[in-house]
Amino acid sequence: MNSFYAECLDCGNQFHYDPHILKCPRCQSQWSEARYDLATLASVLPARFAARSFDLWRYRELLPVYEYHPSSSMGEGGTPLIHAVNLGMMLGCPNIFIKDERQGPTNSFKDRQAAVGVASLKEAGILEAVLASTGNVAISYSAYAARAGIKLWAFLTSLVPAEKMREVAIYGTQVVKVTASYDQAKLVAAEFARQRGLCLERGARTIPSVEAMKTIAYEIVEQITTQFDTEQRPAHSLPPPWRAPDWYFQSVSGGLGPLGVQKGFSELHAMGLIDKLPAIACIQAEGCAPMVHAWKQGKEVAEPIQSPRTYITTLATGDPGRTYTLLQQRMKAGGGGFFESVSDEETFRAIHILAKMEGVSVEPAAAVAFAGLIKAVRAGHIRPTETVVVNCTGHTMPVEKHVLGEGWARNVVLSAQTMAETPEEGLLAALSRVTADRFPRVAIVDDTPDARILIRRILQSQGEYTIFEAIDGRQAIELANREPLDLMILDLMMPEVDGFGVLDSLKANPQNAHIPVIVVTAKELTPDEKERLRGRIHSLMQKGEFMNDELADEIRALLK
Numbered sequence: 001m002n003s004f005y006a007e008c009l010d011c012g013n014q015f016h017y018d019p020h021i022l023k024c025p026r027c028q029s030q031w032s033e034a035r036y037d038l039a040t041l042a043s044v045l046p047a048r049f050a051a052r053s054f055d056l057w058r059y060r061e062l063l064p065v066y067e068y069h070p071s072s073s074m075g076e077g078g079t080p081l082i083h084a085v086n087l088g089m090m091l092g093c094p095n096i097f098i099k100d101e102r103q104g105p106t107n108s109f110k111d112r113q114a115a116v117g118v119a120s121l122k123e124a125g126i127l128e129a130v131l132a133s134t135g136n137v138a139i140s141y142s143a144y145a146a147r148a149g150i151k152l153w154a155f156l157t158s159l160v161p162a163e164k165m166r167e168v169a170i171y172g173t174q175v176v177k178v179t180a181s182y183d184q185a186k187l188v189a190a191e192f193a194r195q196r197g198l199c200l201e202r203g204a205r206t207i208p209s210v211e212a213m214k215t216i217a218y219e220i221v222e223q224i225t226t227q228f229d230t231e232q233r234p235a236h237s238l239p240p241p242w243r244a245p246d247w248y249f250q251s252v253s254g255g256l257g258p259l260g261v262q263k264g265f266s267e268l269h270a271m272g273l274i275d276k277l278p279a280i281a282c283i284q285a286e287g288c289a290p291m292v293h294a295w296k297q298g299k300e301v302a303e304p305i306q307s308p309r310t311y312i313t314t315l316a317t318g319d320p321g322r323t324y325t326l327l328q329q330r331m332k333a334g335g336g337g338f339f340e341s342v343s344d345e346e347t348f349r350a351i352h353i354l355a356k357m358e359g360v361s362v363e364p365a366a367a368v369a370f371a372g373l374i375k376a377v378r379a380g381h382i383r384p385t386e387t388v389v390v391n392c393t394g395h396t397m398p399v400e401k402h403v404l405g406e407g408w409a410r411n412v413v414l415s416a417q418t419m420a421e422t423p424e425e426g427l428l429a430a431l432s433r434v435t436a437d438r439f440p441r442v443a444i445v446d447d448t449p450d451a452r453i454l455i456r457r458i459l460q461s462q463g464e465y466t467i468f469e470a471i472d473g474r475q476a477i478e479l480a481n482r483e484p485l486d487l488m489i490l491d492l493m494m495p496e497v498d499g500f501g502v503l504d505s506l507k508a509n510p511q512n513a514h515i516p517v518i519v520v521t522a523k524e525l526t527p528d529e530k531e532r533l534r535g536r537i538h539s540l541m542q543k544g545e546f547m548n549d550e551l552a553d554e555i556r557a558l559l560k
């Protein structure tokens with residue numbers, strides 16, 4: 001059992017972490033951070049880490065999940081640190097390293113966030129969640145939610161490239177395309193979550209998200225140390241076990257990444273595992289660079305950009321809110337650094353350089369950091385002897401158009417006028433068309449937990465259902481008597497009252513006799529048993545033999 005707690009950033013209150021708790025119980029602030037017993041952990045962790053495989057869960061004592069569940073992992077984290085020899089030579093800086101986050105399960109650094117975030121939701125028993133995204137967060141969360149049996153609603157601004165949207169949809173996430181800016185899509189998602197009482201991913205205010213990002217810092221110092229350990233240390237000194245780079249570069253949208261990575265370096269420093277904090281370079285796209293404007297004007301609060309003007313929509317967070325304020329404070333108090341912007345043209349040029357010189361093809365959002373590095377070296381901000389790590393944040397592998405067909409997204413259009421005049425009503429009106437009021441009510445009856453999860457997942461990924469579960473025949477009968485059901489998906493082999501018994505009971509009660517039943521069974525039926533089902537069930541599916549689409553098609557046809 002992992003030991004950690006949440007600490008309010010406004011009043012210092014310390015409380016038990018639970019994803020259901022969104023505010024500090026004392027002052028109602030939405031901003032808190034995870035705290036660990038670093039003093040104790042410092043002496044034991046390096047040896048434990050060394051005995052584990054190189055992935056994100058290597059740092060499990062420092063992650064906000066109570067129990068470690070290896071089964072939900074897809075090998076997140078543990079990405080390579082590649083020495084960029086050619087780029088280094090071109091720039092006159094021989095120690096440039098690429099942290100290759102393209103090698104995560106969905107090809108971006110957001111896989112860390114999704115892996116830890118979904119593990120935390122699952123642990124808390126949360127089955128449905130909402131997020132807004134410029135693409136990659138939705139893709140990563142969709143993959144992990146699919147595995148965990150969590151239904152996901154992704155609100156994507158209509159500016160998100162179709163390739164990314166299809167990638168989200170292929171995982172069975174409910175895609176809502178919001179014709180508005182990313183900041184407005186976030187508002188719509190938050191309102192939707194509030195109306196339906198669903199859990200919302202809140203970026204830097206979501207503890208697992210920040211904590212997940214910090215694993216990048218831990219990995220970097222371990223990897224940099226290995227790179228340089230051929231150097232001899234003076235025998236009399238007792239050095240910290242690890243080395244920090246001089247610089248960490250990252251492309252920045254909302255700022256979650258650098259905020260988390262900074263926290264990681266700070267913890268390492270607090271534990272005495274590194275002897276200095278790296279400087280952090282946050283690079284934004286020129287057409288949407290609210291943090292850069294604020295930094296250059298010496299402001300603590302960033303002025304939101306209303307209409308981003310960049311092709312790099314992945315980075316189009318117009319309003320970074322408090323994340324900027326925290327980030328710049330911590331950079332100033334820590335190892336320093338700067339905020340800088342680059343043009344789309346500089347970014348596209350960096351894509352070519354990186355691919356042609358280093359064999360690393362990246363998406364524009366990731367290339368922004370490299371364009372920023374090139375600019376910083378040319379401006380003389382980086383000394384030739386310094387060690388630089390650039391987070392190569394991602395490269396989407398698109399789902400081809402013909403794979404998905406049409407009709408996989410819902411549309412919400414926010415007109416600038418309604419939003420300016422009556423924002424609340426505008427949001428409500430726009431959302432009212434996203435879903436119907438009443439969803440078909442489906443009971444899943446199965447004594448095997450994994451089978452219930454699978455069937456729930458099939459339903460979740462196909463549309464909107466109100467789902468009930470019963471773990472045996474007796475519960476199923478009680479459920480049918482209590483709730484008006486539109487469909488029952490029924491297992492046959494269950495202890496005490498089996499599926500046949502449930503059917504007998506349903507058919508004997510005039511109120512329930514009409515409920516359609518799909519039998520899903522692992523049982524090889526005898527002719528006698530087949531006879532007992534004849535005329536009483538809608539269809540029969542063999543576990544392990546039906547593909548999920550067949551069950552979904554049956555259900556859709558029945559509930560039309």
Ligand SMILES: Cc1ncc(COP(=O)(O)O)c(C=O)c1O
Pocket residue numbers: 108109110134135136137251252253254255256257258314315363365366393394395
């Ligand atoms: C590929 C890529 N790089 C960088 C970012 C910036 O992320 P943040 O500022 O939230 O850390 C994102 C965010 O979506 C991204 O997808």
Ligand SMILES: [Zn+2]
Pocket residue numbers: 008009010011012013024025026027028029
């Ligand atoms: Zn508080």
